[in-house]
Amino acid sequence: METNLDNHRQAKPCIQARNLVLGYEKDRQINTVAANVSFDLFGGELTCMMGPNGVGKSTLLKAILNQNLPLKGTILMGEKEIGLLDDQDRAKTIAVVLTEKIRSGLMTVRELVALGRTPHTGWLGHLSKTDNDIVDRVLKMTHLDLISGKKLAELSDGQRQTAMIARALAQDSGILILDEPTAHLDLTNRFEIMYLLKKLAKEADKAILVVTHDLEVAMETADQLWIMSHQEPLVSGSPEDLMLEGQIQKLLPGNKWEIDANNGKIRLKNPSVLPEITGPKHVRHWVRNALRKNIDLPMPEKIITTDNPLEIIVYKAQKSTSFSSISAMIRFFKKGTL
Known part of the structure; x- marks a missing residue:
């Protein structure tokens, strides 16, 4: 080197x-x-x-x-x-x-x-x-x-x-x-x-x-x-x-923290239980960021996102729920109704 x-x-x-x-x-x-x-x-x-x-x-x-x-x-x-x-x-x-x-x-x-x-x-x-x-x-x-x-x-x-x-x-x-x-x-x-x-x-x-x-x-x-x-x-x-x-x-x-090689920011290491997330790159990034901070909550199986307008569709047990903001999605998870 x-x-x-x-x-x-x-x-x-x-x-x-x-x-x-x-x-x-x-x-x-x-x-x-x-x-x-x-x-x-x-x-x-x-x-x-x-x-x-x-x-x-x-x-x-x-x-x-x-x-x-x-x-x-x-x-x-x-x-x-x-x-x-x-x-x-x-x-x-x-x-x-x-x-x-x-x-x-x-x-x-x-x-x-x-x-x-x-x-x-x-x-x-x-x-x-x-x-x-x-x-x-x-x-x-x-x-x-x-x-x-x-x-x-x-x-x-x-x-x-x-x-x-x-x-x-x-x-x-x-x-x-x-x-x-x-x-x-x-x-x-x-x-x-x-x-x-x-x-x-x-x-x-x-x-x-x-x-x-x-x-x-x-x-x-x-x-x-x-x-x-x-x-x-x-x-x-x-x-x-x-x-x-x-x-x-x-x-x-x-072993708790890591530096994101893409942007140089410090974050919790990615846990293995995060769901598959698809959609625009910047939306995926911030949805994943919110999930990392709330890793103790029940996790869905898959998340599909769009922007303009923002929509987050959460899939669990063949059911889907749609949200217009990340905070609304996290509050839904916290209710334990996923």
């Missing part, structure tokens, strides 16, 4: 690692969290890291940020080991957006974004013309220029998250790392933020790594996926390749 470590042979990764062993020492005991971790992170791509809780995603992030170096193996940024970079050089190279709450709602959007220039200006924070030009460019790039004078307390959740991303972009670093940037956002803003990151990766040629549990959004937006699972090597590749190879299933340990 070809992985993304075999791809991009002509390109040079911003960060690369091979055969890392990740963990920590506690009470003089070495606790290994993950092993055989290898990856390449490339500029111009949005990469999403996914995996169940406890597999070492946070430990890997800390290793990349030099907060908890790997027990074995090395991480290279360009030609240099991560641990050999001083803090200021690292801040100029990697920008980070964590799931932190903004403490001062009285700060304006522009003031927050300008804080991203701190690694270049020092703590006195005097902005040169170059610094101000970069802040202006980032505000425009993230569509915050029209609200740059607004207080953070006046913003929506999506706008605040975008402002945090803009602050990181103002560092003018080649690498941007974000931990669960869409965790507290509604469905629309989750997609907006991730499409913004995808656009920034491409247009600004940045290597963007996002840790997320949001499979739907990752499948829709990511150029590359890193999948970590218990006691297994990190798997990497495009979302589409990993889906076709069955590697995406590693995100769902156990």
Whole structure:
């Protein structure tokens, strides 16, 4: 199987690692969290890291940020080991957006974004013309220029998250790392933020790594996926390749759930007792979806569907009953009159 470590042979990764062993020492005991971790992170791509809780995603992030170096193996940024970079050089190279709450709602959007220039200006924070030009460019790039004078307390959740991303972009670093940037956002803003990151990766040629549990959004937006699972090597590749190879299933340990190979959505595994369903593909899909959620109900022998108008004809013991909605069919089953 070809992985993304075999791809991009002509390109040079911003960060690369091979055969890392990740963990920590506690009470003089070495606790290994993950092993055989290898990856390449490339500029111009949005990469999403996914995996169940406890597999070492946070430990890997800390290793990349030099907060908890790997027990074995090395991480290279360009030609240099991560641990050999001083803090200021690292801040100029990697920008980070964590799931932190903004403490001062009285700060304006522009003031927050300008804080991203701190690694270049020092703590006195005097902005040169170059610094101000970069802040202006980032505000425009993230569509915050029209609200740059607004207080953070006046913003929506999506706008605040975008402002945090803009602050990181103002560092003018080649690498941007974000931990669960869409965790507290509604469905629309989750997609907006991730499409913004995808656009920034491409247009600004940045290597963007996002840790997320949001499979739907990752499948829709990511150029590359890193999948970590218990006691297994990190798997990497495009979302589409990993889906076709069955590697995406590693995100769902156990036998209860599966990821639909057609649409990437999580669902209960198809039980064997579902009836034969015929008719238009999209109607069959949603009828089957409703039956999976109500698998404990009595099941018919066969279902025939039509659309325009919707009709669902249920067959049981040579009798048929017709419904004009899926909810009406399920309520009929719940009465036990099938």
